[in-house]
Amino acid sequence: MSHPQDIHPFAQVDSEEYNVLISELNRQVVEHQPEDLLQFCTTFFLKKLEDERAESRQYDQHPLATSQHHQSLGPDFHPSLDEDMHDDEERDTISDDMPSLSVPPPSRGRRTSVSAESMQPSHNQEDYVKVVIPKSEDQRARIRTAIGNNFLFKNLDEEQYTDVVNAMVEKREPVNTHVIEQGAVGDYFYIVESGNLDCFINGKKVTSYGPGGSFGELALMYNAPRAASIVAVTDCVLYALDRVTFRSILMENTARKRRMYERFLEEVPIFKSLEIYERHKIADALESVSFDDKEIVIKEGDSGDNFYLIESGEATFYKKLPDGTQQEVMVGKKGDYFG
Known part of the structure; x- marks a missing residue:
């Protein structure tokens, strides 16, 4: 009798579909001879995933409509030629709009997958309402000092930086307070202004945080439970950024800026002849x-x-x-x- 842990991770994979997919990728690599193989493969799979989800959304909207079944593994993928890859709204964003736990409609000839919330930014940036928590100029100055050297905020433009300062809330935690409990749902990202905190995993101390330190970002970025417990060992002053604002500012706006840079690069003569994945790399390297x-x-x-x-x-x-x-x-x- 086999146990769940004994099942090979690829046991449920459709081997025929897998072979077709890998064969097509191999043909594309041979044809285009990309200099950046990893970026080329990433673009290939993102395009496949977007096509499949677009088809699923279309089915959800018109479940009774009769249509040809489009092969997501067909030979029409060309990273450097496909016009869909130039769509500013879909080029780099894989939408996770569909509820991942909803009851699936009748079989569409595809496997149904369940996934956690995507780390990819969504297209619902307009739904985000900026948070403005009143602060004195002294508080604003202290927050700017606290986040000034934090790597997560170094590449924000002035508008994004101001949004972070506006949304930060000051939290005063007395000694022995459990600021974060391991396994809990992530709700805030924290920066330490003053005081010291210890980090525990399964009851074992693994690190400490002092002024200028930060913690809590991984649970927000990956929509995962807290991986550790954080306990104040002195009275502390923390600045907390809520989950929605954190994701909207640090992820949504970053993705939007990347698309803006790519559109901009398309207009620059020396970059017009580049493959799209090459412009991706340059856009990621740009800094305002x-x-x-x-x-x-x-x-x-x-x-x-x-x-x-x-x-x-x-x-x-x-x-x-x-x-x-x-x-x-x-x-x-x-x-x-x-x-």
Whole structure:
């Protein structure tokens, strides 16, 4: 008699479908010879998943309609040519709109899967209502200091940064308070302003947190139970960010910015010939920086360490003449690049 743990993880996989899928992927790799194989494969599988879910949503909306069954494993996938991949709203986001625990409709010739909440951002950003908790200027300054060096917030733009500060709530926890219980549902992400806390897993201390430390993000990002217990060993002042705001700001807006960068890159001449997965990589590497009017971005003669694309505004270029004077040579606008 076999036990559940003895079942091979692929025992329930449709071997024929699996073989067809892998064969098609192999053909695409041979045909396109991608430089970044992992990104190419990721794009391939995301496209397959989106097609399958789009078909499921269409069936849900028109369950009695007679239609041809579209093969999600057909030979029509071309990462560099497929026009669907250029759709700004669907290119990188796999929707998890359908309730994962709902009773399935009659058989559609496909396996039914149940999954946890997706880490991928949804398209319901407009449903997110910004949280504004009144604070004194002193509190706002302290929160900015607390999150200023936290890696999760380093790449936020000013609007997102302000949204985080507005949504943060101050929590004062006395000594011996169990701020987080292992196995509980994740509701807040915490940053420590003052005090010290210990982290326990199954009753064993594994680490400690002090001023500037943060905890609780994994349960919010992955919709998972708390992996550890956090106990205050002194009186503490914490700043807490609720789950919805955390996901909306740090995940939804980040994905939206990525799509914005990709659209922007499509308009830049030197990037137009790139494969879509190559633009994905560049978009992920971009970081917004702002400069005041008349501020020097780069100086002639300095060593170059950055490549710049003008996202908005204008940049004036000057060339130093032999007599030491500066001569304007051009004005760069959106889409221009330098460095």
